[in-house]
Amino acid sequence: MSNISLTFIAHQPNRLIHYDFFKIGEHAFYEDDNMNARVLSTVAERSYFPAIRLMKQLIELTEGKFRFGIALSGVILEQAMYHRPDLITAYKDLAETGCVEFLAMPYYNSLASVYSQQEFAEQIQEHCELIEKLFDVKPQVLINTGMLYSNAIAAQVESLGLKGIIADGNPAMLKGFMPNEVFLAPWVYNTTTIFRNRELSNDLAVLRTNPEWSEYPLAPTTFADWLTKQPGSVTSISMDFETLGERQSDSTGVFEFWRNMILAAVEYGNRFMTPSEVVSEIKPIAVCDCHHETTCSTFGTMSHWVDNVMQQEAISKIYKLEKSVKAANNKDLTHVWRKLQSADHFQYMQKENSFTPYASAFDAYIYYMNALADLQIRVKRESGEA
Numbered sequence: 001m002s003n004i005s006l007t008f009i010a011h012q013p014n015r016l017i018h019y020d021f022f023k024i025g026e027h028a029f030y031e032d033d034n035m036n037a038r039v040l041s042t043v044a045e046r047s048y049f050p051a052i053r054l055m056k057q058l059i060e061l062t063e064g065k066f067r068f069g070i071a072l073s074g075v076i077l078e079q080a081m082y083h084r085p086d087l088i089t090a091y092k093d094l095a096e097t098g099c100v101e102f103l104a105m106p107y108y109n110s111l112a113s114v115y116s117q118q119e120f121a122e123q124i125q126e127h128c129e130l131i132e133k134l135f136d137v138k139p140q141v142l143i144n145t146g147m148l149y150s151n152a153i154a155a156q157v158e159s160l161g162l163k164g165i166i167a168d169g170n171p172a173m174l175k176g177f178m179p180n181e182v183f184l185a186p187w188v189y190n191t192t193t194i195f196r197n198r199e200l201s202n203d204l205a206v207l208r209t210n211p212e213w214s215e216y217p218l219a220p221t222t223f224a225d226w227l228t229k230q231p232g233s234v235t236s237i238s239m240d241f242e243t244l245g246e247r248q249s250d251s252t253g254v255f256e257f258w259r260n261m262i263l264a265a266v267e268y269g270n271r272f273m274t275p276s277e278v279v280s281e282i283k284p285i286a287v288c289d290c291h292h293e294t295t296c297s298t299f300g301t302m303s304h305w306v307d308n309v310m311q312q313e314a315i316s317k318i319y320k321l322e323k324s325v326k327a328a329n330n331k332d333l334t335h336v337w338r339k340l341q342s343a344d345h346f347q348y349m350q351k352e353n354s355f356t357p358y359a360s361a362f363d364a365y366i367y368y369m370n371a372l373a374d375l376q377i378r379v380k381r382e383s384g385e386a
Contacts, residue, residue: 001269002227003234005194005278007166008241009143010048011073011109012040013344015357019367019374028378030336030371035357037083040076044087047245052090054244054255058262059099066262067099067272070241071143074107074127075342077134088134095135101274102131104139104162110341111305113144113153114293115319123338124160141166141275143238145343146305147196147296151289154185154193162191164279166238168296169195174288180232182278183288192279193288196238196296200226205239209252220257224264233282234273238296305346310365315346317372321379328382336375340368 017032058066072091080087094100106112107127112120128139141164142157149167157165169179177183179195203223207213215222227235240247248254266272273281294300306312318340325337348356348364358364 001271002230002232003271003273003278003282004227004265005069005234005236005273005275007069007071007103007143007236007238007275008243009071009073009105009238010076010241012036012043012076012079013109013342014075014079014339015039016345016367016371018363019370021370024370024374025377028374030374031339032357036079040079040083040087043242043246044080044084046249047242048087049090050250050255051241051244052094054259055094055100056097058259059097061263062266064097064099065266065272067101067274067277069101069103069141069275070094071103071105072131073105073109074123074130075109075339077130092135095137099274101141101276102135102137102139103166103275104128104131104142106145108338108341109145109343110338111145111148111302111315111343111346112319112341113148113156114302115315116322117156119319119322119338119341120156121160124162140164141194141279146302147238148293148302149193149290149295150293151185151188151291153293154188154191154290158188158191164192164194164275166194166196166236166275167290168294168300169198169236170294170300171198172300173290173294177286177288178232180230180235181285182233182282183286184284186287186289192282192284194234194236194275194278195288196236197230198296200230200235201237201239204237205243205247208254208257209248218257220260221264223261224268224270227265228268228270233285234278236278304350305343307350308361310349310361311346314349314365314368314372317369321372321376324379324383328379330382333375333379333382337379340372340375 014031015035016030019030104124107123112123132138142162143166147168179197183193208218244254293302297304345368349361351361
């Protein structure tokens with residue numbers, strides 16, 4: 001029998017319009033609102049609503065033994081409030097079960113934890129306030145954008161009063177430790193690090209539908225048995241909520257698989273724990289030293305955001321605007337600037353990106369930089385510099 005901590009992340013970016021050079025200084029709205037609404041509704045119908053219904057059913061069938069955590073970015077919550085308020089209602093219904101923990105994350109799914117400690121703190125505060133307003137719960141555990149983690153980030157999270165942070169259990173970072181334990185970062189005493197079991201998470205999120213995988217087709221009871229036999233104090237599984245119904249369509253049997261797998265795991269005597277229960281009940285076994293930023297990407301680095309010159313220039317310029325944006329003291333401009341921090345914008349500037357709404361990485365870069373140029377003009381006007 002094992003302790004199991006399951007977490008999901010749901011986020012949808014604000015995709016930009018084809019913002020060409022001639023719009024700079026003339027057109028102050030950068031987002032493709034129609035596309036954002038269309039994508040949100042499509043994913044909601046395919047994934048979010050059926051996944052929420054399944055989670056509620058599992059909570060009821062197990063009489064509350066099934067428990068899990070979910071992180072909803074501020075951006076997706078804004079989109080839902082504007083375009084799909086019924087999605088907010090569905091998440092509130094989940095909250096009322098008392099079996100779902102809502103996690104903290106950077107409101108804008110940004111990289112601020114690496115580029116601006118003050119901005120990171122403000123985005124976490126803004127996100128926690130929204131979660132408390134919508135769901136009447138105060139987040140205690142954080143999952144950073146792309147599970148970004150380092151000693152410095154863990155220290156930042158402790159300074160914000162959060163009790164835990166979820167990171168990816170990259171073997172290169174764990175250096176011999178197993179992921180199914182909890183740890184502390186150096187000189188961090190009040191914030192526990194929960195490492196995701198990368199292998200088991202990827203089995204569910206990536207390999208389950210791959211016919212070339214040696215375990216294909218994976219039976220729900222087989223995976224439940226793997227969980228039951230896991231060594232260590234707690235097995236942490238984490239992935240995008242969109243895995244259920246969007247990344248893996250209904251035709252793959254994803255919902256039936258999860259239903260049978262969770263029920264079997266409970267039947268086998270395993271205990272599902274929320275992340276807060278993990279950090280309050282399980283004692284860290286050691287200090288895990290992580291000097292460099294790690295993520296849940298394939299290579300465990302920030303390369304999918306900062307690998308090329310376009311990405312590096314875009315990130316440099318957006319964070320260089322921080323001082324002038326905040327000096328302008330305009331709430332709307334600050335909000336626009338923060339939405340442009342979403343890590344998705346930089347990921348679209350990669351040549352190989354299956355989620356991009358643009359024809360090329362260069363187009364993603366050009367539209368972004370033109371929007372940023374217009375924002376700079378607006379900030380200067382607000383400050384009386386132009």
